[in-house]
Amino acid sequence: xxxxxxxxxxxxxxxxxxxxxxxxxxxxxxxxxxxxxxxxxxxxxxxxxxxxxxxxxxxxxxxxxxxxxxxxxxxxxxxxxxxxxxxxxxxxxxxxxxxxxxxxxxxxxxxxxxxxxxxxxxxxxxxxxxxxxxxxxxxxxxxxxxxxxxxxxxxxxxxxxxxxxxxxxxxxxxxxxxxxxxxxxxxxxxxxxxxxxxxxxxxxxxxxxxxxxxxxxxxxxxxxxxxxxxxxxxxxxxxxxxxxxxxxxxxxxxxxxxxxxxxxxxxx
Numbered sequence: 001x002x003x004x005x006x007x008x009x010x011x012x013x014x015x016x017x018x019x020x021x022x023x024x025x026x027x028x029x030x031x032x033x034x035x036x037x038x039x040x041x042x043x044x045x046x047x048x049x050x051x052x053x054x055x056x057x058x059x060x061x062x063x064x065x066x067x068x069x070x071x072x073x074x075x076x077x078x079x080x081x082x083x084x085x086x087x088x089x090x091x092x093x094x095x096x097x098x099x100x101x102x103x104x105x106x107x108x109x110x111x112x113x114x115x116x117x118x119x120x121x122x123x124x125x126x127x128x129x130x131x132x133x134x135x136x137x138x139x140x141x142x143x144x145x146x147x148x149x150x151x152x153x154x155x156x157x158x159x160x161x162x163x164x165x166x167x168x169x170x171x172x173x174x175x176x177x178x179x180x181x182x183x184x185x186x187x188x189x190x191x192x193x194x195x196x197x198x199x200x201x202x203x204x205x206x207x208x209x210x211x212x213x214x215x216x217x218x219x220x221x222x223x224x225x226x227x228x229x230x231x232x233x234x235x236x237x238x239x240x241x242x243x244x245x246x247x248x249x250x251x252x253x254x255x256x257x258x259x260x261x262x263x264x265x266x267x268x
Contacts, residue, residue: 004135005143010065014085014107014119015130015141017060022105022121022128025053025090029123032097047097050074053089053105061085068109071242073212079242081112086215092188101125104190108215113240115230118219120194129194131223137197146224147199148251155182156254157192159206159213159247172207175261181254189247193217196249197224203250205258211242221249 007015028035028049035047054072061070065085071077072087085107090096092103101124109117117132129144131137137144156176160169176183184201186192190213192204197220204221206214214230222228228249232240248258 007130007138007141008132008135010109011117011119011130011132011135011138013064014109014117015128015138017057017064018105018107018119018121018130019128020060021053021057021089021107022123024056025049025096025105026123028052029096029103032099035097047090047093049096050089050093054087057087057089057105057107071212073210079110079113079211079240084110086110086115086212088190088212088216091190091213092186095186095188095191102186102188102191104188104194106190106212106216108212108217108219110211110215113232115215115218115222118216120190120216120220122191122194127194129197129220131197131219133219133222135223137220137223146197146226148225149199151202151251151253153182154180154253155184155201156250157184157186157195157201157204159189159192159204159209160185160187161206161208163208169207172261176257179257181257189213190217193221193247193249196226197221199224203248203254205248205250205262207246207262209245209247211245214245214247218247218249226250227252227255 051074054074069084088106091106096103105121107119108115119130121128195201196204226249231246233244235241
């Protein structure tokens with residue numbers, strides 16, 4: 001779906017910020033045994049690294065995009081229809097702390113509550129993906145097309161959450177396996193969405209997630225040519241709840257197979 005050979009100035013600057021943040025995060029990763037870790041809840045860790053990386057990105061965004069709002073996983077923010085940068089400083093913190101390479105720094109731009117630009121850095125893998133709606137994907141600054149070979153090898157990434165209802169989650173998993181899908185769980189939404197955009201897997205499905213987990217990766221999947229559906233849950237007063245969302249991104253074959261398994265799925 002690539003239509004541009006050069007990035008816009010906005011995407012180039014945001015990519016530079018993400019690259020610098022990735023360097024900072026990688027420094028923490030390489031000395032993670034010294035990080036003080038506190039637990040917000042089971043399997044949901046916040047560390048000194050998360051806060052430091054988010055604060056760095058916020059400072060850079062405030063300098064280069066002073067009129068845009070900001071939301072971050074660690075320091076919060078307010079979502080309106082105005083342009084808003086959405087930060088996940090280290091997505092896959094559990095992987096990060098255990099020494100896995102499967103974690104990333106995610107930065108997305110949301111306008112009218114829809115992701116319109118996304119940058120994801122995978123520091124250990126030395127990859128930086130960037131995309132804007134309708135303008136294609138760049139990998140490490142060069143135009144990129146999704147690898148769509150070997151589509152008969154059916155692999156899907158399934159995101160999980162501590163809020164999942166286990167009976168529903170296990171039924172969804174069984175349905176995918178019964179439809180001959182090999183199911184991976186990376187414990188990192190960003191990795192699932194980047195691997196889908198890259199063509200390593202056919203798609204990423206997550207019934208419960210947050211805006212900061214998907215704001216960067218959703219545009220990558222969209223620009224890779226995958227059907228990408230992002231939905232907000234509603235708060236009691238009817239407003240969009242960016243802390244409770246769902247995402248489905250995948251090939252037509254995958255989307256067809258999940259339709260009977262996911263009652264809320266609506267491809268329109």
